[in-house]
Amino acid sequence: MNRDSETLPLEASRDEEFVEIYDNLLKHLFLSKQAGTQEEVTISPQKLQHATWLASIISLSKSEPLKNLANSFGALLHLYSPSNSAYQRACYIIQSRSGNLLSSRHIPNIFENGQYLNSFGALLDLELGATRGRLTHKLEGAGEFVFTDYQARLWSGIRSGSNVAISAPTSAGKSFIIRRYIVEKLRTKPETAIFVVPTKALINQVSMDFKSDLKDNAHVYTTYRPQEENDKSIIYVLTPERCNKLLQDKTTRPPSIIFIDEVHNLEAEGRGMVFENCLYGLVARFPNSQFIFAGPFIEDIVTPLKELSGLDLIDETTVATPVFQVRAAITFLPRTSKAEYRIFSQTGNIISGTTVLNKKLYSKAKGKKGEAISTFLQNLKQDESCIIFAPRKSTAESWALELPPSSKASIEQTEAIGELIDFLAEEIHPDYSLIRTLRNGVAFHHAGLPDIARIEIEELYSQEVITNLVCTSTLLQGVNLPADKLIVINPKNDTTPLTPFEFKNLIGRAGRISTNLYGEVYCLEVKDEEWGEEKLTNEEKTKIKPNTTSILQEHTDTLIRLATATRGEIVEDLEGSKLYTTICYLRHLFVSDQKHFDRLLDTSRINPQHRTLLEEQLSGIKDQLSIPLELLRQNPYVDPLLQNQLYLQIQADPYAWIPTSFPNSRRSTTPTEEIDFEDLSFYEQFDDIARRLDSIFHIEAEVNSKWGDYIGIRPLIYDAFQWMSGKPHRYFIDKYLVRLNANTDEPEKDDSSDGSPKTRSVDRAASHVTKNISSNITFKLVKYFSLWSDITKACLPESEHEQHAYALSLPSMIELGSYDPRVLELMSLGINRSIALKLRKDLPTNVENVEAWLQKYNTARLSPLLRRYLERSGLTKRHELQAY
CATH class of the missing domain: 3.40.50.300 (P-loop containing nucleotide triphosphate hydrolases)
Incomplete structure (x- = not known):
């Protein structure tokens, strides 16, 4: 080892006096944050000077942990006496040498308006100026930014066009770099990007950031919509579930960039297979796109992703952090x-x-x-x-x-x-x-x-x-x-x-x-x-192991035993009750995507004899299926045997499965069993289809698989219809409160500190309603109506697809919470449902370009909160308040 470059910084970090001074500075900072009177920590200037010299040596190490140590020492030194100009300058020098000028904004009297306020001396001026120049980057449409060493390395890596896997602490600034890279690409020429986030909760946050950055340079969509023009960039901000529809459109312009965030969700129970299938599907569908994966604190992030995707990846792992x-x-x-x-x-x-x-x-x-x-x-x-x-x-x-x-x-x-x-x-x-x-x-x-x-x-x-x-x-x-x-x-x-x-x-x-x-x-x-x-x-490192791989390794015998069992047999089995979705997924892959199935079993490395037994068992599934494989591939998380059952029923008479009434049609007073399907109201047709789906897929049982108030299929359908009709959360909460008041003997399940029964009931109602909407209606019900829509469309002549397009868009209506096409279009732009419902009143029916209309819309018509939301999104321009 070269003593001057690495051994010396390591020895300096272990120097007894440096360690003592560092710990005393840390203790001083901790005590200074306590409100009461605390003990004093004083350190002699001579010891501080010696420790600072050692910190400057440590900062020159190539080791990121040592650079972090030096960087934090510089900050602690400045915080020990914030008005001391010598400590300010020492802190800046150490931050510069440790590659962390990003935090120098908090050091006063050093750098302002593009220049140093005072000289450090000729040699240091040259060194510090060169480092600042190297880490300063001009970003398209955003001005100049000072990067950390890691951000500069990451920026260079992803701009090379390589596939990159990123493991970095939350504070490392990776999200900023990735976002700026995507913005730069989409501003340069018309291209498509896909940004995959783990939850619906993140969609609005990420899409609003992109809309604010891109303004009129690109469309930002939060649900899948077909590309109607090729002269403007598009970025889709989607959950893995929403990616599925995009993958089915063979006309989609291949994206230049695909970013998958929080990739450690591959390990998540339940949703791990959704992430895995999304990742594999994107790679298979768009093999020439640049893929970027990111997650925190993952050891050897490249190997599992390479095994799963087959991609060559650059490893951009770091423990460096500016704070x-x-x-x-x-x-x-x-x-x-x-x-x-x-x-x-x-x-x-x-x-x-x-x-x-x-x-x-x-x-x-x-x-x-x-x-x-x-x-x-x-x-x-x-x-x-x-x-x-x-x-x-x-x-x-x-x-x-x-x-x-x-x-x-x-x-x-x-x-x-x-x-x-x-x-x-x-x-x-x-x-x-x-x-x-x-x-x-x-x-x-x-x-x-x-x-x-x-x-x-x-x-x-x-x-x-x-x-x-x-x-x-x-x-x-x-x-x-x-x-x-x-x-x-x-x-x-x-x-x-x-x-x-x-x-x-x-x-x-x-x-x-x-x-x-x-x-x-x-x-x-x-x-x-x-x-x-x-x-x-605890310094234990995490390695990604996809959830499906873990289940294959830990429950091999049970998977083999239940590979061809019915749903009832699986959910009633003591060991198999938690494996039903995995068994369905393995059935689906074996039948419809042998390549992915083989890769999954290869990475799980199960015993060859077990693998043979599993494949022999699953081979019996193929002979039972009539549903076309291309159709089966569209819904990978639903049991192929049950999909086949639905397919046979719809194929026999697809028109008996398509709503023919409009949403505002009145409910009939005659019992539905005495009226033909085509003569029912929209609600009655929706209810009829949902109950037929429940008879096959046991939706009611799935909705009530965990704790909480029991929800029957009929109340679920009714709530879903009211959700589509645009009812706010308040409507459902008031309805639930009426039910609570009618059951006064029912015990409270809330641990609120407010002793008022009324407030406890409201909180309980709000919790029940938000869970019912977010989980049962807009996720589980959508899953089965998506399957219904795909199969029904496949059973119709292509010439009739346009005729029935509105009726078959029920999954989007349920998920987004409106059957009004104008509201759905507004929401696909990332606009919140509450605002979209209010904008509907002002949006003319003949508007062809909704985004152009929004730019001219006078937001003063809205409440201040909704106005701020829209203006922050970049979809509207700021307007002065006017009287109406």
């Missing part, structure tokens, strides 16, 4: 207002001590965690953003109600919160718990929120209008919510402990380079029940 973290475990002690702290230093040391709290917290932390968090927050300085992690939706809501009011909001910010409260009162209910928390300047965030409420909370939080936010595992799904502080008191997802990967991903949200040099992580625990040290020091 560092103060990670501490706070242990509450019984019968005292003191707490032990342990700070986990990058030097490898644990810095221990005792801090004084405002109140005793041991008992509260054991039994009333929301109160404990609220009281603990009062021990921290309150001028920064804070995220509190909650294990489930109900605890997020109840803890948010416990948090202390924010005293920071300005009049304008208070007005913004008031506008959100008005929207929620109309859309959800005046007694909704989120309204109660917002009045205190506090909010919660989980997957059960209506889209526009979630988006507005994210916006208010990013602007620091809301400073304290309680979040569930949505933080683990790629939602962009970084925080100055992160507090964890219960490291579980529902009742399941977070894995080391999930915990590392969670705390990676602490630290916002836009606002600070560092982030804080606090693990709150009680004496004799400590968990923080184990979680914070």
Whole structure:
């Protein structure tokens, strides 16, 4: 090893005095964040000077962990005495040498208006200027940006056109680089890009960012729509499920870029196979596109992706991060207002001590965690953003109600919160718990929120209008919510402990380079029940193993035994009950895509004898199918045997499966069993089709497979129809409250801290309704109506496809929540359903170009909240308020 280049920085990092000074600087920063009187940490200037010299040597290492160590030392030095100009300059030099000029924006009196304010000396001026020049990039339509070393390397790698696999911490800035690269490509010439996000919750956030960046240079679509023009770029922002329709269109212009985010979701139970099938389908359909994959903290990200996709990939893994973290475990002690702290230093040391709290917290932390968090927050300085992690939706809501009011909001910010409260009162209910928390300047965030409420909370939080936010595992799904502080008191997802990967991903949200040099992580625990040290020091690496591969390896015998069993036999089997979807998927692949099936079994490396037995069992499926393979491929997650059953029924008389009435047709008073199908109202035809689908696929049983209120197929169909008719969440909540009031003996299932039965009922109703809409109606029901639509269309003569196109678009109507074609078109542009329904009143029926109409639309017609949403999206121009 070359001593000068690598051995010397390593030795410098282990120098006793450097380690001592680093740990003391870290301890000083930690104590400075505590609100009460704490012990003083003083360090002599001579020792600081010596440690700074060693840090400058460490910063020259090629090792990213050592560069992180040096970079954090520079920040700690500056934060020890923020007004000290010598420390400011030393911090900047260390940041420059460690490749992290991105954070230099927080160092005052150094660089301003494109030039250095003072000279560092001739040689240093030359070095620092060259580094800044190398890391400064001019981006098309966005001006100049200073990259980190990693961002510059990633920018170069993806601009080469190579397929790239990225594993990087949340704060590494990979999302910014990928987004700017896609924007640059789409602005240069008409091209297509596909951006795959893991959840519907992320679609609006990502699509709005792209619309804001691209403006009129590209169409941004959030559902699949055929390409109607080739002279303008298009980017599809889709979930893996929504990609399926795009893959079926053989006329789609091949995308130049396909980006799949949060690729570790390949491991997710249930949805892992959806991710896997989407990835494989995109590679098979568009082999010449550039593929970019990204995920956090993944060891050897390339090998599993290469095995699954067959692509050659460049590995862009990093542990480099422009922000560092103060990670501490706070242990509450019984019968005292003191707490032990342990700070986990990058030097490898644990810095221990005792801090004084405002109140005793041991008992509260054991039994009333929301109160404990609220009281603990009062021990921290309150001028920064804070995220509190909650294990489930109900605890997020109840803890948010416990948090202390924010005293920071300005009049304008208070007005913004008031506008959100008005929207929620109309859309959800005046007694909704989120309204109660917002009045205190506090909010919660989980997957059960209506889209526009979630988006507005994210916006208010990013602007620091809301400073304290309680979040569930949505933080683990790629939602962009970084925080100055992160507090964890219960490291579980529902009742399941977070894995080391999930915990590392969670705390990676602490630290916002836009606002600070560092982030804080606090693990709150009680004496004799400590968990923080184990979680914070666990360096276990995660390797991606697709969920289907894991099941093949762990349940081989059961898969072989049940390979040709009926649905009833599988779900009633003790071992097979959780394997039904995997068995259906394997059946589908074996019958319709042998190449993918072989690749899947190759990567799972199961015993050759077991593989032969599985294939022999599955071969019996082929002989039972009449459905064309091309049709079968369109719905890979539904049992081929049941698909075949539906196909045979529809093929016998496809017109008995197609709605012929319009949605506004009146329900008949004559019993439906006495009327022919074609004479029924739209609702009755929809109901009839859904119940016939239920008789084959057992939709009602699938909807009620987990805990919650039982939902029969008829109420589900009725709610789906009302959802399509444009009813808001408030309609369904009021209906549920009527049912609750009629069943006063039914016990409450809510753990809200508000003792009012009325408010508990509203929260329970809101939770039930959002789950029913997001999971049962817009996902499970859509899955089977998509299958119905595909099969029915295939059984019709091509000459009749256009005639029945509206009726066969029922899956889109159910998913998006409208049967009005104008609303559906607005929503396909990424506009929220609530806004699209309001815009429908002003949108003329004869408008050919909806995007052009939106650019001219006077947003002053809308409420301030909806107006801001539309203007942020870039779909409309800002208009001055006018009287109407």
